[in-house]
Every structure is written in C-alpha cells, then in structure tokens.
Amino acid sequence: MKRTLFLILTLALLLASCAAPVKRTDTVFAMDTVMELTVYGDEALLEDARDVITDMESRLSVTLEGSEINALNSHGSAALSPDTVKLLEGALELCALTGGALDITVYPLVRAWGFTTGEYRVPGEDEIAGLLERVDYNAVALGDGEARLPEGAMVDLGAVAKGYLDDAIAGLWREEGVKSGLLNLGGSVYALGGKPDGSAWRVGVRDPFGSGYLGVIEARDVAVVTSGGYERYFEQDGRTYWHILDPKTGFPADSGLSSVTVVGQEGLLCDGLSTALFVMGLDAATELWRGRTDFDLVLVTSGGEVYITDGLESVFSLSGSYKDKEVKVIRRG
Amino acid sequence: MGIKRLARDAVLTAAALTIFIVELQLPELVPIPGVKLGLANIVTVTALFTLGAPDALAILLCRILLGSLFAGNLMALLYSLSGGLLSFAVLLLMRKLLTKKQLWVASVFAAMAHNLGQIAAAILVTSTPSLLVYLPVLTVSGIVTGLFTGLTAQYAVGRLKNVLKK
Amino acid sequence: MAKTGTWVTIILVLLVLAIAASLFLRLRPAGGTIAEIYVDGRLERRVDLSGVTVPTRFTVETERGVNVILCEPGRIRVESADCPDKVCVDFGWLQDSAAPIVCLPHRLVIKLTGDAPIDAEVG
Incomplete structure (x- = not known):
C-alpha cells in the first residue's frame, strides 16, 4: 500500500514538473538602465516585452532624436501618440497630487547640474533662479493628441517611465495568461503573481548607507519602486549633491529621508511617488499615504530609522545588519 | 465465518472502538501529531495472541475504518492505516520470537512501528521530510505507551484465554 | 527464544538513544526567524x-x-x-x-x- 502511494506521488510530481511553465530570463539595456525580465512561459513573452520596451524608449527618450518627447522639448510642441498622452496625463496627475514635489518639467535644472551627462557641477544661485522660472508642470498644455510647452521649458518622464513600463509589460503578460513573472527595470520592480512554487517574489530594499539590502518585501502582484539619493550623486567641497532635485528650490532634495520605497498595484504611481515623497519628507509622505489606500511605504531616514506603513506589516522584514533594528509602523487614524 | 466467531470479533471491534473514542476525548499528552496512548491496541494485541492473525487483522481494520468515521476525521484514516498495518506486521513477526510471558515486548515494538508508519505517511502527505525530527520523541512515547498497552494486553490474554476460545 | 532480560536491554538502549536524540533536537535551535x-x-x-x-x-x-x-x-x-x-x-x-x-x-x-x-x- 505504501509502495503504491509512493508511486502515485512520484508520478504526480513528475507530471507536475512536466506541465510547469519554463523559466525564461532576459537582460535589456534601455532607458539608461539595465532591465531584467523573468517570466514563466514561452520565449515569445520575452520578445513581446522587448518590443514594448523598444517602442516606449523610441517615444519617451529625452535624448533620442525623433522621439515624441525629444520633439516636444526641441520644438515646444509635438503630436503625441495615444499611449504617450496617457502617460503624460498620468504623470501630470501625480505632479498635482504631490503638489509639485514631482515635477516632470524639472529637466532644465537636472541638466544644469550635469546629472544627464555626468559632467557634474553646482550651478550658481542666479542660474538656478532663472531655470526655476521654467519649471511648472501646470504650464504643460495637453489636448487633442498634442502637447505644448512654454518657451524654454522641457519635459522628462524619466521619473515615471519605468513604472509605466512595468504596468505595460505586466498588463501584456497578464493578457497572455502569464501567472508568474518578475520585472526589474533598473530598480523599478514589478512582481506578477508569485513564484511557481506558490511563494511570493522576494524583493530586497537596498541599504541607502552601504551595500546589500536592509529588508525584504514579499511581493505579489505589486510594483516596488525605490528612490534614494545614493543612486546618482557627486561630491564637491565636502558636500554631497544627489540627482533628486526639489522642484521648488532647484537644489537636491533635503527632506531628511535617505530612501523611499513605494509598494502598490500601479507601477506608474509607485515610480512617481517614490521620487516625490523623497522630496516631501517623512511627515508629508505619511500624510499623503493616510489620504489614500493604493500604496504602502518603506521610509528610511537619514538617521537610519526605518518606517513602514501598516499595509506592509506582514510582508516586510529586516535583514542583514538591520535585523536587530526596530521598524516603526505608521498607522492610519 | 461462523456466527459465534462473527459475534466475538464484532464485540472485540466494538470494545476497541469504544476505547479508541474514549481516548480521543482525553486531553493530549503532548502536542505532537501521533503521540497518544493507543489504548485500542490492547484489543489488537489481545486478539492476535488469542484468536490468531486473520481475526486480529479484521478487528484492526474495522476499528480503524469505523474509528476514522466516528471521529469525523477521514484524513486520519491514511495515518491510522499506515501506522496500524506496520505495527501489525511487527506484531506478527515478534509473535514468532516471543514466549507468552514476553507478549508486552511485541507491543512495545509494535507501538514504535505504529509511530514510524504514521510519520512516514505524514512525510509523504505533507512532503515535509523535516517531520523526521519527531521520530525520537515518537520513539520514546512508543516505548512508554507500548509498555502500558502490552502489559495490559498480557494480563487480558491470561484472563480471557478461556472466554475467547476459538 | 531470547531471554526477557535481552529484550529489556534492547528496549532500554532504544529508549536512551531516543531520549538523547530528542533532547539534542530540542536543544538545537532552528537557526532562523x-x-x-x-x-x-x-x-x-x-x-x-x-x-x-x-x-x-x-x-x-x-x-x-x-x-x-x-x-x-x-x-x-x-x-x-x-x-x-x-x-x-x-x-x-x-x-x-x-x-x-x-x-x-x-x-x-x-x-x-x-x-x-x-x-x-x-x-
């Protein structure tokens, strides 16, 4: 009897492993970053994802000659494809939601600091003041498949594009019946379903003060996006200047946060908010979170304290050297 | 199967079943799956040493089947069966090696085999090999409970010898 | 037929081994949280x-x-x-x-x- 049972179990196991989708991975270099694609299913799924990435880059790249955004920035107006309009609308909504802490027109300042080219410099006060006048997302006129910018203004969708790309690829894969996939688009992660063994995807949140990660989020059908000053920065005269600028001051955001991780179902929202909340700081970020139910946060202060919002309580855990630290849980009400 | 034999086996099954159900009502000794006194085995051992293998096996199988039904725990059937059959096999084997006065020894080994069978079934069912960590604890409990049921059965065999004649 | 004493010894040895093993397993931490x-x-x-x-x-x-x-x-x-x-x-x-x-x-x-x-x- 035991032998029969054992046989049946072995057979079931064999059958199950035959029917299980195969793991496919690919690495794509696009949008100034490395993108890692993992999916359980056909090879064609990766092909589809690459097509989406190529298409998105050809429309949204700031630097690529002939892209819709490039055309908009160089001519002050451009016809936009429906998809780009949708993204731009979504981005402008986020700018409004965060009261301008996210501003897609901050690009001229980012360029002045040299973050686009790597030739870093600290611009003078006058230069910054002058460029700040061009920064105003409200001045982006959008309608009838066309966008217009005031003189000298420029749009960069870099702060939301990867999240939007997460949504696009995950949506496509879902339509194609994918049950399990993982996107890591240069640090903007999307977990489609869980792993085939039923467990959640484990997403490490990088330690802003060192190498390795400070904690792990068990992710299932959510985007996880982190923004931190450590991603791109330079030092001059003993000061550190990072690439996330406060659109109000034109200087690197100095809100007391070292990294902001946003977890939610919509990649676009998570991507945009991670940048904005880094600019806004702990208190404003908490307040914004209390007013909504579509995302959760991991906030690391410059003092090394770790805060999470209560939705992550059962899926976030500290690891490595952070293991013995206290996580402060932010609750509603 | 003669009427007398049928009636006798049925009575023994009922006795085993009663003991089994009563034992279920007792609080657990240890919160470990599979650890219990196994008092119903007194009947199995007694039956084997007085009536022989076929009758004892029939009584055992009926008790396991009905016991699982009455306890409303059909899932337990698999564990009971694997444990019960393995321990029965050990009893059969030991019977050849033992004198009447050493009957309790068979019961001790049967109890250990019973727990071993249950663990094996549990490992197969849950696909969790680490359940093996319970083996030592279950061996200890098997020896203790097997000793108890064995001595009881030995006493019962002596007393019932004439009553349970073939 | 083995003597009863032999059986008692076998059982005692098994008992001691099993107790030692369970104590060892009990004392050994799982090494994780x-x-x-x-x-x-x-x-x-x-x-x-x-x-x-x-x-x-x-x-x-x-x-x-x-x-x-x-x-x-x-x-x-x-x-x-x-x-x-x-x-x-x-x-x-x-x-x-x-x-x-x-x-x-x-x-x-x-x-x-x-x-x-x-x-x-x-x-």
Missing part, C-alpha cells in the same frame, strides 16, 4: 518573525479546512483551527525550535528557517 507555512508541501507563506512588531493574525484556508495563525515578535502559533484533532493548536508557540508545527488533517506545516535569497533589488 523566518517562519514558513506549507500546505501540501507547497510554500504558502513566509513571515519573518523578527520583523513582526505587533501581533498579526492571518488565516490559511485549504480545501480541507482553516487554520488561524498568530504571529508575535519572534514567535508564531496556530491560534485556532477547524481540524478534528487540534494538535496544531495545542502545540502552542513555535520559537527557535527545529520541530515544526504540524496540522496533519489540513496537511499544514509551519517551520522555522533562515534567510531566503532575494529575487530582485530595488534602489
């Missing part, structure tokens, strides 16, 4: 008990029944279950032990392990 909950051998959920700050309750539902699981800082238990034997509930807290909580009727196993590797990193 990650609680893994398996149903039917499939990993259903993973909770880092060191990351739990306040008592958290969740339910694991299988086709065979429901187990309500309670996590507290550093420990985990089955709080209630609709299984017939309630062995899993009577187990009490699982904390720093290699022996898993088992609910045989529901084919549910909770055990402690160390860190699992991550699949992606953000930041």
Whole structure:
C-alpha cells in the first residue's frame, strides 16, 4: 500500500514538473538602465516585452532624436501618440497630487547640474533662479493628441517611465495568461503573481548607507519602486549633491529621508511617488499615504530609522545588519 | 465465518472502538501529531495472541475504518492505516520470537512501528521530510505507551484465554 | 527464544538513544526567524518573525479546512483551527525550535528557517 502511494506521488510530481511553465530570463539595456525580465512561459513573452520596451524608449527618450518627447522639448510642441498622452496625463496627475514635489518639467535644472551627462557641477544661485522660472508642470498644455510647452521649458518622464513600463509589460503578460513573472527595470520592480512554487517574489530594499539590502518585501502582484539619493550623486567641497532635485528650490532634495520605497498595484504611481515623497519628507509622505489606500511605504531616514506603513506589516522584514533594528509602523487614524 | 466467531470479533471491534473514542476525548499528552496512548491496541494485541492473525487483522481494520468515521476525521484514516498495518506486521513477526510471558515486548515494538508508519505517511502527505525530527520523541512515547498497552494486553490474554476460545 | 532480560536491554538502549536524540533536537535551535507555512508541501507563506512588531493574525484556508495563525515578535502559533484533532493548536508557540508545527488533517506545516535569497533589488 505504501509502495503504491509512493508511486502515485512520484508520478504526480513528475507530471507536475512536466506541465510547469519554463523559466525564461532576459537582460535589456534601455532607458539608461539595465532591465531584467523573468517570466514563466514561452520565449515569445520575452520578445513581446522587448518590443514594448523598444517602442516606449523610441517615444519617451529625452535624448533620442525623433522621439515624441525629444520633439516636444526641441520644438515646444509635438503630436503625441495615444499611449504617450496617457502617460503624460498620468504623470501630470501625480505632479498635482504631490503638489509639485514631482515635477516632470524639472529637466532644465537636472541638466544644469550635469546629472544627464555626468559632467557634474553646482550651478550658481542666479542660474538656478532663472531655470526655476521654467519649471511648472501646470504650464504643460495637453489636448487633442498634442502637447505644448512654454518657451524654454522641457519635459522628462524619466521619473515615471519605468513604472509605466512595468504596468505595460505586466498588463501584456497578464493578457497572455502569464501567472508568474518578475520585472526589474533598473530598480523599478514589478512582481506578477508569485513564484511557481506558490511563494511570493522576494524583493530586497537596498541599504541607502552601504551595500546589500536592509529588508525584504514579499511581493505579489505589486510594483516596488525605490528612490534614494545614493543612486546618482557627486561630491564637491565636502558636500554631497544627489540627482533628486526639489522642484521648488532647484537644489537636491533635503527632506531628511535617505530612501523611499513605494509598494502598490500601479507601477506608474509607485515610480512617481517614490521620487516625490523623497522630496516631501517623512511627515508629508505619511500624510499623503493616510489620504489614500493604493500604496504602502518603506521610509528610511537619514538617521537610519526605518518606517513602514501598516499595509506592509506582514510582508516586510529586516535583514542583514538591520535585523536587530526596530521598524516603526505608521498607522492610519 | 461462523456466527459465534462473527459475534466475538464484532464485540472485540466494538470494545476497541469504544476505547479508541474514549481516548480521543482525553486531553493530549503532548502536542505532537501521533503521540497518544493507543489504548485500542490492547484489543489488537489481545486478539492476535488469542484468536490468531486473520481475526486480529479484521478487528484492526474495522476499528480503524469505523474509528476514522466516528471521529469525523477521514484524513486520519491514511495515518491510522499506515501506522496500524506496520505495527501489525511487527506484531506478527515478534509473535514468532516471543514466549507468552514476553507478549508486552511485541507491543512495545509494535507501538514504535505504529509511530514510524504514521510519520512516514505524514512525510509523504505533507512532503515535509523535516517531520523526521519527531521520530525520537515518537520513539520514546512508543516505548512508554507500548509498555502500558502490552502489559495490559498480557494480563487480558491470561484472563480471557478461556472466554475467547476459538 | 531470547531471554526477557535481552529484550529489556534492547528496549532500554532504544529508549536512551531516543531520549538523547530528542533532547539534542530540542536543544538545537532552528537557526532562523523566518517562519514558513506549507500546505501540501507547497510554500504558502513566509513571515519573518523578527520583523513582526505587533501581533498579526492571518488565516490559511485549504480545501480541507482553516487554520488561524498568530504571529508575535519572534514567535508564531496556530491560534485556532477547524481540524478534528487540534494538535496544531495545542502545540502552542513555535520559537527557535527545529520541530515544526504540524496540522496533519489540513496537511499544514509551519517551520522555522533562515534567510531566503532575494529575487530582485530595488534602489
């Protein structure tokens, strides 16, 4: 009897492993970053994802000659494809939601600091003041498949594009019946379903003060996006200047946060908010979170304290050297 | 199967079943799956040493089947069966090696085999090999409970010898 | 036929070995604070008990029944279950032990392990 049972179990196991989708991975270099694609299913799924990435880059790249955004920035107006309009609308909504802490027109300042080219410099006060006048997302006129910018203004969708790309690829894969996939688009992660063994995807949140990660989020059908000053920065005269600028001051955001991780179902929202909340700081970020139910946060202060919002309580855990630290849980009400 | 034999086996099954159900009502000794006194085995051992293998096996199988039904725990059937059959096999084997006065020894080994069978079934069912960590604890409990049921059965065999004649 | 004394010796040796092994296993810590909950051998959920700050309750539902699981800082238990034997509930807290909580009727196993590797990193 035991032998029969054992046989049946072995057979079931064999059958199950035959029917299980195969793991496919690919690495794509696009949008100034490395993108890692993992999916359980056909090879064609990766092909589809690459097509989406190529298409998105050809429309949204700031630097690529002939892209819709490039055309908009160089001519002050451009016809936009429906998809780009949708993204731009979504981005402008986020700018409004965060009261301008996210501003897609901050690009001229980012360029002045040299973050686009790597030739870093600290611009003078006058230069910054002058460029700040061009920064105003409200001045982006959008309608009838066309966008217009005031003189000298420029749009960069870099702060939301990867999240939007997460949504696009995950949506496509879902339509194609994918049950399990993982996107890591240069640090903007999307977990489609869980792993085939039923467990959640484990997403490490990088330690802003060192190498390795400070904690792990068990992710299932959510985007996880982190923004931190450590991603791109330079030092001059003993000061550190990072690439996330406060659109109000034109200087690197100095809100007391070292990294902001946003977890939610919509990649676009998570991507945009991670940048904005880094600019806004702990208190404003908490307040914004209390007013909504579509995302959760991991906030690391410059003092090394770790805060999470209560939705992550059962899926976030500290690891490595952070293991013995206290996580402060932010609750509603 | 003669009427007398049928009636006798049925009575023994009922006795085993009663003991089994009563034992279920007792609080657990240890919160470990599979650890219990196994008092119903007194009947199995007694039956084997007085009536022989076929009758004892029939009584055992009926008790396991009905016991699982009455306890409303059909899932337990698999564990009971694997444990019960393995321990029965050990009893059969030991019977050849033992004198009447050493009957309790068979019961001790049967109890250990019973727990071993249950663990094996549990490992197969849950696909969790680490359940093996319970083996030592279950061996200890098997020896203790097997000793108890064995001595009881030995006493019962002596007393019932004439009553349970073939 | 072996003498009764021989059998007693064999049984005693087995008893001592088993007691020693159980003590050894009891004293040996599980070496981890990650609680893994398996149903039917499939990993259903993973909770880092060191990351739990306040008592958290969740339910694991299988086709065979429901187990309500309670996590507290550093420990985990089955709080209630609709299984017939309630062995899993009577187990009490699982904390720093290699022996898993088992609910045989529901084919549910909770055990402690160390860190699992991550699949992606953000930041």
